[in-house]
Every structure is written in structure tokens, then in C-alpha cells.
Amino acid sequence: MKKEAVFINGKRKYIFCGDEQGLKLLSNVLKKGKEEGLTYDRYLLSDLKMTLLEDFLKSQKMGTFVYLAIPFLVLQQFRKALEDIGYLEEDVQYIGYGERKIPVFCCRCHEINMSNQEQNRLFCDRCSLELEVSDHYSAMHNAFLGYVAKL
Structure with missing residues (x-):
């Protein structure tokens, strides 16, 4: 788990997920994606509803790269959910903040x-x-x- 997002080039699609603070942490990679004209979605986890995120991520195609930025205290449960869906370590960048x-x-x-x-x-x-x-x-x-x- 990282504290700062790093842009990964060459993916089919990018998904930027996080609560308000998390999306602020992803602003540099989101900006890079916009500048490059890449396909992306932005997903706001306003109340951290995992089932809605799971349904959204299950509908994505292969080649999708996920940035997930949320508090450390709930990051592990989201990580487990993404692994259960089928996302590999290479498909996701986990960025945590707050108490760990x-x-x-x-x-x-x-x-x-x-x-x-x-x-x-x-x-x-x-x-x-x-x-x-x-x-x-x-x-x-x-x-x-x-x-x-x-x-």
C-alpha cells in the first residue's frame, strides 16, 4: 500500500475510486490521464458502500487499472473485495491515508x-x-x- 499515487501507463481504461479526501490524493494521476486523453471513470465513495463498488468493478473489461484511495482503516476490506472479484496486485494501486x-x-x-x-x-x-x-x-x-x- 502506498501513500502517493503513481501513474501507470499503457492500460486500456483507468478507474479512480475514493472518498473526497482520496480523490484529492489521486488528483495528480487523474490530471495525467486527462492530459493523455485516456479512457477513465471517476468513482466517489461517499459513504463507502462496498457492494455498489463491487458491482461497478465487476462490469469492467480486462485491461482496466484501478486506483483506490481511502482511509487505511477500511482499505484492507476493499482490497479483499477487489481480489475476490478477480483484480490482481498488478491491476490496482492502493493508496491509504489516516491512522494505520x-x-x-x-x-x-x-x-x-x-x-x-x-x-x-x-x-x-x-x-x-x-x-x-x-x-x-x-x-x-x-x-x-x-x-x-x-x-
């Missing part, structure tokens, strides 16, 4: 804990083991790996 909590997988009891992005240590909610948050992300657990903290 990241999932951390406990190496002892396998509990998923939520951590602030700035935290590099935390205690597991289930087994109380002190964990050091690594930069290793597990797609299988959908979380960053937490290892036993070194003293």
Missing part, C-alpha cells in the same frame, strides 16, 4: 494482533509474549510477522 493499524501474527500462539504503524514492539493479546514487528509480510496470514522480542 497493521495486523501482526504472533509466532507463538498464532493470534493476529493489531498494532499502530509506528510501533515496532507489542505484547500479544492472547499469550502476552513480547513481539518485535518485522517487515516480513505473510500473504497466507494477511499480517506482518511478529517474532520474539530480543532483550
Whole structure:
């Protein structure tokens, strides 16, 4: 997940999705798309209704590239929905803003804990083991790996 959108050239169509703040974050890539005369749609997620977005994205053709800019707190659920529809990592750019909590997988009891992005240590909610948050992300657990903290 990125904090700033980067324009990806050579796609059949572009979709710019976000709430009001998110669309502001996408303004530079939207402007580039307009300048290039590319085919695009702008989708305002005013109340973050996922089912409406899903229906809209399901109707798109192959070659569509999606920019999604919404708060970090709901970004993961939208990411899962887009993956379920069939969008690959290469088809979407996720841009988050605001407070970010990241999932951390406990190496002892396998509990998923939520951590602030700035935290590099935390205690597991289930087994109380002190964990050091690594930069290793597990797609299988959908979380960053937490290892036993070194003293």
C-alpha cells in the first residue's frame, strides 16, 4: 500500500475510486490521464458502500487499472473485495491515508494482533509474549510477522 499515487501507463481504461479526501490524493494521476486523453471513470465513495463498488468493478473489461484511495482503516476490506472479484496486485494501486493499524501474527500462539504503524514492539493479546514487528509480510496470514522480542 502506498501513500502517493503513481501513474501507470499503457492500460486500456483507468478507474479512480475514493472518498473526497482520496480523490484529492489521486488528483495528480487523474490530471495525467486527462492530459493523455485516456479512457477513465471517476468513482466517489461517499459513504463507502462496498457492494455498489463491487458491482461497478465487476462490469469492467480486462485491461482496466484501478486506483483506490481511502482511509487505511477500511482499505484492507476493499482490497479483499477487489481480489475476490478477480483484480490482481498488478491491476490496482492502493493508496491509504489516516491512522494505520497493521495486523501482526504472533509466532507463538498464532493470534493476529493489531498494532499502530509506528510501533515496532507489542505484547500479544492472547499469550502476552513480547513481539518485535518485522517487515516480513505473510500473504497466507494477511499480517506482518511478529517474532520474539530480543532483550
